[in-house]
Amino acid sequence: MRARVYWPVTIAAALLVGLLAYGLTTTGADTTLDDAMARGERVEPPARGALPKLGGTGAGSLADYRGKVVLVNVWASWCDPCRDELPLIEKAHKRLAARGGTVVGIDVKENSGAAMKAIDEFGLTFPNLRDRDGSFVRKWGQTGYPENYVIDRQGRVAAVRRFPVTQKWLDETLPPLLDEPA
Amino acid sequence: MRAPLAALLALALLASPAAAAAPRASLPDIEDEVMCLECGTALNVSTSDVAEQERDFIAQLIAEGKTKAQIKAALVNEYGPRVLAEPQDDGFQLTAWLVPLLAALGAVALVVLVARRWRGRGRAGDAATAAAGDDPALDSDDARRLDAELAAFDR
Numbered sequence A: 001m002r003a004r005v006y007w008p009v010t011i012a013a014a015l016l017v018g019l020l021a022y023g024l025t026t027t028g029a030d031t032t033l034d035d036a037m038a039r040g041e042r043v044e045p046p047a048r049g050a051l052p053k054l055g056g057t058g059a060g061s062l063a064d065y066r067g068k069v070v071l072v073n074v075w076a077s078w079c080d081p082c083r084d085e086l087p088l089i090e091k092a093h094k095r096l097a098a099r100g101g102t103v104v105g106i107d108v109k110e111n112s113g114a115a116m117k118a119i120d121e122f123g124l125t126f127p128n129l130r131d132r133d134g135s136f137v138r139k140w141g142q143t144g145y146p147e148n149y150v151i152d153r154q155g156r157v158a159a160v161r162r163f164p165v166t167q168k169w170l171d172e173t174l175p176p177l178l179d180e181p182a
Numbered sequence B: 001m002r003a004p005l006a007a008l009l010a011l012a013l014l015a016s017p018a019a020a021a022a023p024r025a026s027l028p029d030i031e032d033e034v035m036c037l038e039c040g041t042a043l044n045v046s047t048s049d050v051a052e053q054e055r056d057f058i059a060q061l062i063a064e065g066k067t068k069a070q071i072k073a074a075l076v077n078e079y080g081p082r083v084l085a086e087p088q089d090d091g092f093q094l095t096a097w098l099v100p101l102l103a104a105l106g107a108v109a110l111v112v113l114v115a116r117r118w119r120g121r122g123r124a125g126d127a128a129t130a131a132a133g134d135d136p137a138l139d140s141d142d143a144r145r146l147d148a149e150l151a152a153f154d155r
Helices: A002-027 A030-038 A080-097 A112-122 A169-178 B001-023 B026-031 B049-061 B070-079 B092-133 B140-154
Strands: A069-075 A101-108 A129-133 A147-151 A159-161
Touching: A002 B092, A030 A159, A069 A080, A069 A169, A080 A101, A080 A169, A101 A169, A112 A129, A112 B049, A147 A169, A159 A169, A159 B092, B026 B049, B026 B070, B049 B070
Parallel strands: A069 A101, A101 A129
Antiparallel strands: A069 A147, A147 A159
C-alpha cells in the first residue's frame, strides 16, 4: 500500500514545486535588453505586435516607423514623473520630426478618456499607441514609469532609459542616430 | 380614472422584471471583482494612482446609469481581460483553474483509497474471528483465573 501511495504523492509534490518555480521565474523583469545595451549591442525589439491607436481607429506598430529614428516613450497620465517628462518629450518630437525621426508614445494601463485628456492638456502631437494591460512593455523588461527606448533607422533598439530622460541624454543619444543612413 | 390606473399598473408590471434583472450598479459591488492592474491586488484594497483612475472610470459609468455587466465589459474594453479579478483560461493562468480541480480529484482518490483499505482490514478481522470460532480460546492462566472468579461469584 505504501509503495502505491508513494509515487503519486511524490509526483504531485514535484509538480507543485515545479509550478511554484515557474511562477517565480516568470514574474521577474526581463533583462535581455539591458544586458545587450551594457554590451554596446543593438538588438531587435523584444516585442513587435500591433497595439490599438490612441485617439484613432485600428492598430499601429513600431514597425510602421522603420527608416526613422524612433524615441519610444512609455507613459501614463496617472504617473507624475511621466507628466513632468511629457513637455520635454514633445519638444524632442518636434526636433526629431525635422530630421526624419519621431516620438511614439505607448500609453500604459489607463482608459483612453484619461489618456486623451492628458494629450490635450500637454498639447502632444506625436502618435500614441495603447498598451491596455502593460503586457507589451513588460516584454521590453519594463520596471517603472516613464521609460524610453530609442530605435535606429534599421529598426534595432539602440538605447534604453529606465527612468525619465534629460535634455543632456537626448542630446547625446539622438543626433548620432539621426546622422546614420536609412 | 380607471384607465390611468390600469396604465400605471401595467407599467409597474412591465418595469419590475427589468429592474430585478439589472439592479443599479455600485462601486463597492464592482471593486472586489476588479484588479488594480499596477499593484496586482483587488481594487477595493488598492490605493495607488492607477487604482484611483480605475475607480473614477467606474464611478463615471455608474453615474451614466450603466449596469454592472456593462461596466465590466467597458473595463475589459479599456484595460484588457486581466482587469477582471478572475484568472484567464490560457497560459500560466490556466493553472489557477486546473490546480484546485486536480487537488479535489486527488482528495477524492485518497478518500476512496483509505476507505478501501479500512474495509479490507475489517474483512480480514472478521474472517480471523470467524476462523477462531465464537469463543476465542483462553490460555491456561486466564482460564484458571476465570474459573476462580466464577466460583467466587457463585458463593
